[in-house]
Amino acid sequence: MTAVSMRGVNKKYGNVVALDDVSLNFAENRIHGLLGRNGAGKTTIMRILTGQGFESSGSVEVFGQRPYENADVLSHVCFVKESQKYPEMFSVHHALTAASLLYENWDPDFADSLVEEFELPLKRRIKKLSRGQLSALGVIIGLASRAPLTFFDEPYLGLDAVARQRFYDLLLADYAENPRTIVLSTHLIDEVSDLIEHVTLIDAGQVLLDEDAESLRSRAVTVTGPARAVEEFAAGHSELHREQLGGFLRVTLSGAAPEHSPDDLHVEPVSLQQLVVRTTQQAADERTASGATNNKGTRR
Amino acid sequence: MDDGRPLFLQIAEQVESSVIDGSLPEETRAPSTNELAAFHRINPATAANGINKLVTDGVLYKRRGIGMFVASGARDQLLERRRQTFGEKFIAPLLGEAHKLGMDAEDLKKMIDAWSDET
Structure with a gap:
């Protein structure tokens, strides 16, 4: 089964070609690495797949349907963005409650244990959080949502090496218990190379590599x-x-x-x-x- | 872990080594896929491939509902296999390096004797 399928997708912002004939599949229940330089088109791909933008041409399917303005699909998708923004006046607790209402697989106990794990102050307002704490909040929501399709777009800003390692360990352990489709977009390739099962490399809006990590290793x-x-x-x-x-x-x-x-x-x-x-x-x-x-x- | 060979082979070899050195005795439960994945920080599918290889080779067998167990006779089988590849893996490179340094097999034998006395 494929969770995500893009066929001949093009995306233009004015004269700028962001995606140029992109075709890719993300098989279900695997951890995928979406790799590439800044500006390669990774975030554009994730925005289209999560219905936050739409393709100029080509076909896009998430769980067999077009994601754009499609509640059926979007309720199964969680997108943790780089420098994710939550309402400033919310407390951490508010943000987690809002997320729990949004995602049908939300696990409140898991969320609580993650809050403890990342030592996040529940009552603190979003605007008072440090950069690392904001990233931790995004990571917690991404993990506890248990969404069948979860995107982590460079979720690490401000997270130190210890916290990142904790994230990888928690991700692996929870994925083993609750298999789902995970897309990790990151520049820290060495850190995730043993975690990901499949690699998609994007460059200048095109797919350069689309292969199993194991075959790339040799x-x-x-x-x-x-x-x-x-x-x-x-x-x-x-x-x-x-x-x-x-x-x-x-x-x-x-x-x-x-x-x-x-x-x-x-x-x-x-x-x-x-x-x-x-x-x-x-x-x-x-x-x-x-x-x-x-x-x-x-x-x- | 990385020496360029497929990860699942390295995982399988580590389990084999535990069987050989006795830390994983026959008829005891072997680490599960998820335990291996968490310990080595690798994708569970990769760990599963390693386990599958061990099952195919007859080192592990599955007890329904309980997990993977080390097969009887697995240790002897592994010892036999490792002895067979010992020459290719250790003796050949040893001779190659010795040759570079201008030593022949006779010199090597003497050296091995000297070192065996010390340890």
Whole structure:
């Protein structure tokens, strides 16, 4: 079952193309990583999927229906935004009560234990909360809503490493008990790379990668060693990156590594974060290259 | 945890190691998918893949409604398998490094004897 399906979706803000022919699926009851640089289009995708914006063209389905102004769908969706705003005069308690009325799967006991876990003062007004406490409130609402489709868009602003780790642990434990579709959008790829089952990488409004995390893990290797040996090894593989220091060469290659590598070469796996960085850089380079030829064309 | 190989294989190997060193005796309950996921901070589906591999290999078996248990004879089976791969995994790289340093197999044997005496 797919929770989310986008087919050939375009989104324009005036002349700006935010999404360019995006097609993706989020399978049900998995943790998805929605990755990409700032301005890549991640938030636009999440806004469209949660009915806070609409596509310029293409088809969008959430649980089989178009989400825009569709209460059936939206009551099953929770969207925790980056720098989420709650009414300033609300207390933490008010915000949690409002959320409990909104989400049919809301678990009040779980919410209480999360408030304790993140040491959030229930009676304090929203406007008096620190940045980290505001983020904690968003995280609590996202988790306790138990919505069948939950988006966390960079929910960490102001959360320290300890609180983030707590969030990951709580998310994993609760997801194991109550499987649901979770979409994590984040720049902290190293922190979530073992949590997510599926990766969608967006760049410049397009989908660059849409694959299982496990298959991406063995996707690329970094080979370091004497330049000639590395060149020999690299022949026939597609190259993502290259650095040279004197006679020493380091290349990042995509495609599975041969089982037996020569002794004088150092072959290392590439982390998901490195793979995302390299893939995005490569796409940017290709864009500049094709952009340059296009300009030549128009000048004639 | 990361050495580039699929995570579920690493999970399976860790459970195997516990069986081999005796901390997870035969016919006792093995960690559940969710326990493994929480402990290693990995996706439960990945942990489940690791468990499934162990079941397929006959290391674990399922007791309905209770959980996964270590099979009888699992330890011997694992020892046999690890001994078979010992050469490829440890001896080959050892010889390779020794060769680089200009030592032959004879030198290595002497070195191993010397070290065994010390420990």
